[in-house]
Amino acid sequence: MSSFRGNDRVSSDSETAGIVADLPLESEVSLSDGLTVTVGEPDADYVIITASAGEHGTVSPSGKVAAALGGEQTFTFTPDTGWHVADVLTDGVSAGAVTDHTFFNVTAAHTVSAVFEPDTVQDTEPPSAPQNLTAEEISGPGVRLSWEPSSDNTGVEGYEVFRNGVFLGTVAETSFTDGDVAAGTLYAYTAEAYDAAGNRSGRSAPAYAAPGNTEPPAVPGGVTARGIPASEGSRIRVSWDPCSDNTGVTGYEVFRDGVSLGTVTETSFSDTDVSLLTPYAYTVKAYDGAGNRSGQSEPASVTLEDTEPPTVPREMTVTEIPDDDGFHFLVTWDPCSDNVGVTGYVIRNGETGDSTSETFYADSGVTALTTYTYTAEAYDAAGNRSGESDPITVTKTGDVPVPQVTFSASATSVSPGETVVLSWDTSGADSRTLGPGIGDISESGTAEVSPEETTTYTLTASGPGGTVTAAVTVAVPDRHTDLEVTDADVSDTETDPRTLAFAGTVQVVIANTGNLSPEAGCEVTVFEDSDHDGLFNVSQDNVIGSAHVPEVPGPGDSLTVPVPVSGTLLFADNLIFAFADSENDIPESDEENNISHSMADCEFTPPVGEFDPELEWSWKGSSDEEPDFKKVICVPIVINLNDDNGDGLTDKNDIPDQYRSARFLHTFVTN
Structure with a gap:
């Protein structure tokens, strides 16, 4: 070692x-x-x-x-x-x-x-936008602003305040006082949050204030209420004429039977919380940025009618039942549904029919060697009818019971090519066939089918007691695109109050309410309804803008299309419409009436303001010498804007809309 x-x-x-x-x-x-x-x-x-x-x-x-x-x-x-x-x-x-x-x-x-x-990670996440910004008038005069705090992943550093889009100042708190204001002037305030990394939120919703303004807007006029049927969403659309105010109307408050439903900035409101067959009365108030409110408008009353039919009776069966007088047929079916409630059913054997509130019907006194075909139809209290069911046919032969058949489909409305399972169960039959396209079948079983179009499948069962047929129809809707203009925003347009020159961009929202994604585009057109008929007449109406949409939105989708507009309006109170037209490039469910269908509920009145035409007149004397004196003469001018007597002309026979005094300079020459 x-x-x-x-x-x-x-x-x-x-x-x-x-x-x-x-x-x-x-x-x-x-x-x-x-x-x-x-x-x-x-x-x-x-x-x-x-x-x-x-x-x-x-x-x-x-x-x-x-x-x-x-x-x-x-x-x-x-x-x-x-x-x-x-x-x-x-x-x-x-x-x-x-x-x-x-x-x-x-x-x-x-x-x-x-x-x-x-490692360190750079902060790129902006704060949330300030919420619930309010503007309160204070003595001075002044305006005090307050809002709810914003949130941020690292913390909010402060807020910037803007008045009419112009920067006012920066604060770390959630309040700001603007003391540099003029009485009776309407101001729009917004706020924006930022963090230490310089990330900025979006602007808050504006809050309005008009210090010293106590004048309320005019009472809304022309209030109407129109019921929209269940097929289009079961709602009531309330609309009214725009109001005037010394500083401008900020919005409108809508009431139903005296209870506030909410506020809007437009001149229309859709009430979706409504019941069928119930009368409602709607009124409207206008308000400005200072909180001044007009009186209530005159009420507009409406009752939403029930126009939706019950579903069609399904799963009909016929059973032979012995009784003291021989035999009778018992016809049964599944209960139907309705948006309000099913009142009863009409059962028909050929041209004769009986009514019942039950989901069965007994046909007594049937005759041997006789064929009977039964259909059922549901109806509700408003008289809406479902349409007849698929027929079921049975033949009575002697005293031998007819075959018993139960026949159904897993779905009765599908898309083209979608699989449907047919199910059946039979008894008392020697032979059974199912068509089209299937042939002989067993006593009970299932079969899968994929129809490309609406198809009625018929099961026929034959035996010693006779022959019974049962049918099921599988509906396959046509593939189509259905274009509809759902909104038109004119906030980016201007109208000259003197010349009625109209220019800017209209933001038009088009929606595809069909079931087909089209390959072709469409044209969006904005026009002035010059002939006041609510329709588009190419030879009479004033087209003021259009835009081509190369790709139409798919089923259930919508698209905002900016349409540049430019032109001179004929009258200040004419309505302006927008519509989308495929020009037959793509299949639609309502091709011929596509224009009027797509432009429903999309009218608006241009923001003309006060109509103030300018008149010029020159007069020349007979002499070339300098005049000895000049004189100004005031002449009354009558302006007619509407065809009040309906004669197709806007002339002296109509009710004057405005009276003006025009000042003309006459030059008098003396020799």
């Missing part, structure tokens, strides 16, 4: 065993029998480099590493996930944030170590 120091060279009698590194001092080594070990001083052909890494990373190789004298040694630094190399120190001197380091021409011992730090 002998001992040696780490990194000493271990030698035998004839050869060197090698360098022993990284052993603790005074390590003991057991040697084989007969081997003499000599422990000498280390040779000068290598040096020791000590490598280490801080937390959250590693270095390779690590620890005490023997490097050949004059050679090179590379160390690699690997950070943990979410960390990176912050600095590498060689012999205590920074080598920078490197991921590897190499010692070249090694001649002396070295140390190398790495420091790691966590």
Whole structure:
């Protein structure tokens, strides 16, 4: 047993065993029998480099590493996930944030170590927009603004306040006071939040104030209420004429039977929380930015009628029942549904029919060797009828019971090519067939069909007691695109009150209410209803803008189309409509009437304001000499805007809409 120091060279009698590194001092080594070990001083052909890494990373190789004298040694630094190399120190001197380091021409011992730090993520998430901004008039005059705090992933730094779109100032709180205001002037305020990284929210909804304004708007006139049937969404549409105000109307509050339903900024409102066959009375109030409110309008009354029919009776069966007088047929079917309630059913055997409130009907006194065909039709209290069911036919032969048949489909209305499962169960039949396209069938079973069009499947069962047929119709709707204009926004247009020049962009929303994604585009047209008939007449109406839509929205989708408009309106009170027309490029459910169908509920009146025409008149005397005096004469001018007597002309026979005084400069020349 002998001992040696780490990194000493271990030698035998004839050869060197090698360098022993990284052993603790005074390590003991057991040697084989007969081997003499000599422990000498280390040779000068290598040096020791000590490598280490801080937390959250590693270095390779690590620890005490023997490097050949004059050679090179590379160390690699690997950070943990979410960390990176912050600095590498060689012999205590920074080598920078490197991921590897190499010692070249090694001649002396070295140390190398790495420091790691966590990654940082740049904040790009903006705060939420300020909510519930309010503007309160205070003495001074002034306006005090307040809003709910915004939220942010790192915290909100502050808010910027704007008046009529112009920056007013910055605050860290959720309130701001504007003392630089003029009495009777309407102001629109908005707020915007920002964080320390400079991310900014969107603008808040505007809040309006008109300090010192106490004049209410005019009472809304022309209030109408129209019921929309269940097929179009069961709602009541309320509309009225625009009101005037000294600073401008901010919105309208709609009431039903004296109870407020809400506020809108447009001159229409849709009430969807309505019941059928219930009378309602609607009134409207106007209000301005200062909170001044007009009186209630005259009420508009309406009752939403029930126009929706019940569903068609399904799963009809006929069973032969013996009784004291012989036999009778019991006809049964599944209950129907209705938006209000089913009142009863009409059962027909050929041209004769009986009514019942039950879902069964007993036909007594049937005659042998006679064929009977039964249909059922549901109706409700409003008189809406479902349409007749698929017929079921049975033949009475002698006293042998007719075959019993139950026949149904997993769905009675599907898309083209969609799979439907037909199911049946029969008894008392020797043969059974199912068509079209299936043929002979077993006593009970199922079959899958995929109709491309509306198809009636008929099961015929024959036996000693006669023949029974049962039918099921699977409806497959035609593929079509149905375009409808659902909204038209004219906030980006202007109308010259003198010339009635109308220009800007109308944002028209078109929707596809059909079931087909079309391949062709459409044309969106904006026009002035010059002849006041609510329809588009190409030879009479004034087209003021159009836009081509290369790709029509798919089923259930909508698209906002910017339509540039430019033209001169004929009259200030004419309605402007928008419609979408495929020009027969794509199939539609109402192709011929597509224009009037697509433009329903999309009329608006241009924002003309007060009509103020400018009249010019020059008069020239007979002499070329300078006049001795000039004189200004005021002449009354009568302006007619409407054809009040219905004679097709706007002339002196109509009721004047405006009276003006025109000032004319006459030059009188004296010789």
